[in-house]
Amino acid sequence: MRALVLEKKGELSLREIDLPQAVGPGDVRIAIHTVGVCGSDVHYYTHGRIGPFVVNAPMVLGHEAAGTIVELGSGVTGLRVGDRVCMEPGVPNLASRATKLGIYNVDPDVTFWATPPVHGVLTSHVVHPAAFTYRLPDNVAFAEGAMVEPFAIGMQAAARARIAPGDVAAVIGAGPIGIMVALAALAGGCSRVFIADFAQEKLAIAGGYAGLYPVNIRQQTLADAVAAHTGGWGADIVFEASGSPKAFGDMFRIVRPGGAVVLIGLPVEPVVFDVPGAISREVRIETVFRYANIFDRALNLIASGKVDLKPLITGVFDFEDSIAAFERAARALPTDVKLQIRMPTAKR
Numbered sequence: 474m475r476a477l478v479l480e481k482k483g484e485l486s487l488r489e490i491d492l493p494q495a496v497g498p499g500d501v502r503i504a505i506h507t508v509g510v511c512g513s514d515v516h517y518y519t520h521g522r523i524g525p526f527v528v529n530a531p532m533v534l535g536h537e538a539a540g541t542i543v544e545l546g547s548g549v550t551g552l553r554v555g556d557r558v559c560m561e562p563g564v565p566n567l568a569s570r571a572t573k574l575g576i577y578n579v580d581p582d583v584t585f586w587a588t589p590p591v592h593g594v595l596t597s598h599v600v601h602p603a604a605f606t607y608r609l610p611d612n613v614a615f616a617e618g619a620m621v622e623p624f625a626i627g628m629q630a631a632a633r634a635r636i637a638p639g640d641v642a643a644v645i646g647a648g649p650i651g652i653m654v655a656l657a658a659l660a661g662g663c664s665r666v667f668i669a670d671f672a673q674e675k676l677a678i679a680g681g682y683a684g685l686y687p688v689n690i691r692q693q694t695l696a697d698a699v700a701a702h703t704g705g706w707g708a709d710i711v712f713e714a715s716g717s718p719k720a721f722g723d724m725f726r727i728v729r730p731g732g733a734v735v736l737i738g739l740p741v742e743p744v745v746f747d748v749p750g751a752i753s754r755e756v757r758i759e760t761v762f763r764y765a766n767i768f769d770r771a772l773n774l775i776a777s778g779k780v781d782l783k784p785l786i787t788g789v790f791d792f793e794d795s796i797a798a799f800e801r802a803a804r805a806l807p808t809d810v811k812l813q814i815r816m817p818t819a820k821r
């Protein structure tokens with residue numbers, strides 16, 4: 474099968490590769506329609522590794538996908554051939570202790586697309602368990618279906634935050650994940666969400682949403698913007714979605730006493746942070762690693778019309794131009810939020 478293969482750090486090719494296509498019991502086979510380009514895909518391309526995950530052999534990229542079911546394995550109920558679907562890319566070991574606890578995202582044995590050595594889905598067809606495949610309602614386009622995966626991370630962050638209605642939140646970083654965290658926080662009941670970055674173009678896209686208040690940190694600190702709005706009290710919740718060590722500098726001056734900090738962005742190296750600052754405000758600290766039991770909720774919110782992710786799609790490439798898509802993503806243009814790749818068989 475023809476696929477976008479990361480041969481090794483810095484080297485991509487579009488070529489034939491053998492990928493398993495046997496449809497086992499409980500599986501479905503899916504014709505891929507749209508795949509989003511994720512920061513992690515780009516990081517494997519530019520750095521060859523993320524933390525302990527190292528690209529040691531050619532690997533197909535892509536894990537944010539939507540498509541159409543073309544074949545059912547035995548025992549599959551609730552899905553049919555022809556259904557438009559999106560897929561949860563992480564499949565846990567059902568016998569693992571983490572899975573039994575409902576925290577399958579932290580199952581050490583999870584198999585996750587485009588995480589070495591597991592192949593991703595930038596190819597024409599993929600086989601996947603029906604249990605991790607979700608039917609798209611008619612009013613949800615494939616492009617939106619391929620956004621469910623990153624939005625699920627925003628949803629997980631909002632759930633970890635334990636938002637109370639009317640909370641004021643602040644998000645550090647206006648990349649795709651930062652904006653999706655902010656939208657999930659609004660949908661989860663926040664009255665106002667500040668979102669900080671230095672890329673004015675990204676902030677302009679974020680600021681297009683009612684309830685999101687962009688803060689350009691070249692002009693004003695997020696702490697100052699939040700303080701001005703809250704009479705110096707602070708934000709109920711701070712979401713860290715930049716992964717930048719610098720973000721940890723004044724994090725505990727943004728959050729209110731007794732508030733929560735939710736860490737989503739993954740710094741490349743360990744970071745130092747202000748423990749006395751956190752303790753003196755008795756800040757609750759939460760972390761987010763992917764998501765569990767939340768894909769269907771993310772899809773429900775999109776289908777309800779309460780969350781419109783379409784404005785975040787800033788470029789669409791044909792599969793044959795996949796390498797160009799990755800080169801553009803690697804340039805990290807301030808005008809880009811989410812790039813997507815469409816398969817040649819896909820109907821527009």
Ligand SMILES: [Zn+2]
Nearest residue numbers: 511512537623
């Ligand atoms: Zn992703």
